[in-house]
Amino acid sequence: MLAKRIIPCLDVKNGRTVKGVNFVDLRDAGDPVELAWNYSQQGADELVFLDITATVERRKTMVELVKSVARQINIPFTIGGGINEIADADALLNAGADKISINSAAVRNPALIDELAKAFGVQFVVIAVDTRVIGDKNIVHLNGGRLATEKQTLDWIIEAESRGAGEILLTSMDHDGTKAGFDNGLLKLVNDTVNIPVIASGGAGSVQHFVDVFQKTNVDAALAASVFHYGEILIPDLKSVLRENNIEVRV
């Protein structure tokens, strides 16, 4: 059976991890490559790097990061953050990235999804969607949830799939940081609607939250950052609980 995937997410700025990390064995907790290697040894199925570098050297630093990761890590990884054009994606693909994740650039220019899928294949194109509830509607947000758009979340995801998205990374900004669990209602709705893999993000605080998201929504993967970085959840423990709950995971 196809296994459900567990995906740690690393925020990176100028080649260094941004959020605090509380791993005991790391020589350098700010080194994304060492952290990534550690996660791959723990049994992470995939990694996401979110690069928030804002300098003119951004593409170059991202390419260097991707090359270092691809040299040393034997699991797939996605890189996102500030990818605006085909040339960005091309440079990252040639540096060894398995997938790229696009967020704001796709909202501003949806045809970018078509172009990327045509140039590199749908499997390379992850559309990241940040959503927040306004009134009784889920609305797509940009800039880390600060800027509301006019797009309704489900409509946008359906459009992204039809344009060539190969995977959806859906982050609930209402749940993100709360450690109160994933937004299972919305995730189930999205997962039942699209025919491409869905990664759940935002709200993981306990092992039970991962059990819940897989059992209640049947999403393909679950992503988290701080619970892994601070060692609150260890991936081998998480996977053994998922297995006890008859959720297929990679041993």
Next chain:
Amino acid sequence: MIGIIRYGAGNIFSLTAALERLGIGYGMVNTEADLLQFDRYIIPGVGHAGAAMRKLEQTGLVPAIKALKKPTLGICVGMQLLTAYSEEADANLLNLFPIKTLKFPHKNSFKVPHTGWNQVFAEKENPLFENIPLGSHFYFVHSYFIEYDQSFTLSSTSYINKFSASIWHDNFYGVQFHPEKSGPYGETLLKNFSKI
């Protein structure tokens, strides 16, 4: 030394990085003369099988590849090229295996591309799967699959239907998954291939 067939279909950085980590020597094959320098070959490939076949034909290497007698491993689309035909753009391929590459049929709750880690079961004794337990997970990402065939399937996996995770005939091998992205067992498989 492994010769990697260069024909412009997809990125090989991750593959060469994996070979370097494992200490397996490799070089690039651009011309027929280059083939002589190596004792085994990998045909990589990502993307569209029909487009990949056209690029391979443009290199002029097709007759020489079909005549290879040394161990040769196709990866992902590189594996699909070894089959007779792909439903992707109705393309005729190398026909080293008289079997077909088909599109996953639509089935509720099964998403396409088949993306992620799935279990692989070797069905024959072969050194490629030495020290790899039955049911180990490998990383897949593909929308077309190679039909199951008792004569040619070396290992199988199941998604929507049972299909070939790997194929084997004489000196030719193919794997649908990405060994260079499949954790320790993927590395074991690459090591095994380097010693076949």
